[in-house]
Amino acid sequence: MASQTLYLYTATALAVLTTVLALRRKREPPRQQPAPKPHPLASVPSEQLPEYIQSLLAKLPNCVILQSDIAAFQQAVDGSWAQPNRKIIPACIVRPCDAQQLGTAVAILKREQDRRGQAGVPVAGFFAIRSGGVNPGLGASTVRDGVVVDLSKFCEVVPAVDGSTVTVGTGAKWIDVYKRLDEEGLVVIGGRNSPVGVGGLTLQGGISFYSPRFGFVCSNAVSYEIVLANGSVVTASASSHPALWRVLKGGSSNFGIVTRFTLRSLPSAPLWAAQIIAPASFQHAKAIKAYHDYLSHASSGQPGAFDENAAGPIMSFVYVQKIGLKLISINLVYTKAPENKQWPFHWKETGFPSLWSFKRSHAVESHTTAVERFGRTAPPGTRYTMGTTTIRNDAETMRAAYAIFCQTTTELRHVKGLLFPFVFQTILPGWANKGDPNILGLEGCTEPLIIINCAVMWANAKDDELVRSAVRRTLEQVDAAAVARRADHPYRFMNYCMEWQRPYKGCGEENVKLMREASQKYDPDGLFQNGCTGGFRLDFSS
Incomplete structure (x- = not known):
């Protein structure tokens, strides 16, 4: 199930990208889009398709999209946000309308798993689950054939x-x-990105503007409607299937397919949001210090230092290949808008307002407007990838991470269309464990943590491997720098993890034990562990 949340392509980077694309459109005549090419399976008569696909067609005739329906199939394939995933072509796409139809589909997939097991055929990865489809990890929510x-x-x-x-x-x-x-005057503790689907973000953790008041998004799900591996539909809550309810708070799609979430809500109210854009060339050191000092103070325990209305500050260093510059974008949100619409005292007293900048803005706006403006991802159909790590609030490690980012962008400076945000976000001990218990492994969190994530976009397929490997190497170098300074931390924010990362290693032995037990109880034959590709699977080897 695709994750996603917060792929923080900053407003700075997106503004530059929009300008570049607009200029390009003015210079170039419109190009005729080629018609989708049928996949080789498109010419196979339905009666010769694999037996389990024939069963899906027989039981769910109005829910199955075959490759032979070229236009509808291409549209469905384009449900994957990143261009590389649109090149991973499935045999068919099943689009159920309700939990009962989904249960039928899952039961057919389970029979196919059993058949393969009995025939000695590999079971691994013959289906995928797609919610929003925004996660750019290769095969995150699609599967070849x-x-x-x-x-x-x-x-x-x-x-x-x-x-x-x-x-x-x-x-x-x-x-x-x-x-x-x-329309109802309500808001939920949910994601900060416009196109991201509810499912992946909520099952993997999720951070909200309201997290300082209520905790992770996953810790604010009251109940889940879920289709289990045998095709049955159950509701998991604190009083019904409580063990399943607990592991769904961060355990992703390891236990079934969640169809509906019941989320806590609250009356909506205007937010205060600000952005500061500065040159990185001579302001990066001051920005890092302001960020470090803020986290130190906010977690100090001093009266008033932690403010539950202050969303975690987001500091992005953004390299824009088109102009050959690195920029800094600081994004601040306060969920209790001041009546005078000016800077809230909480943010005014930090080091952020004193940064020299060539652009800054602040406004009081609705939650919806803030999400539309503030939280965006790469445009659909582009080439992009991500990755993440976590460090402690150590100034020397932060400076080392920035230096590693600079080295990487120097190496990639010839990659056409490169847009490389290097983003710092925070988890404060004041809110890490608010809401219902989850399995993220932060129960003993007593210090601020910094989530570092890369969210990189580029233009050409020939650079795919170069950019992906550079992102991975960058994060590995940051990890090494953190270990050398004893500032490393095992937690990985799963919403930003890529296919090569192993976020459950940071959840702690007890939480992993809970997830294994739930998987063995609700999916004893490992349909979602083995048959489902994408996402992150539990390790039963140890």
């Missing part, structure tokens, strides 16, 4: 009568959720 279970029909947004909760379909986009809730 297998079945993609597309959850886009699960997109309802239904507030409770008393307004305390909202039931949201797993395939809904966060921006659509917020727009619907605007």
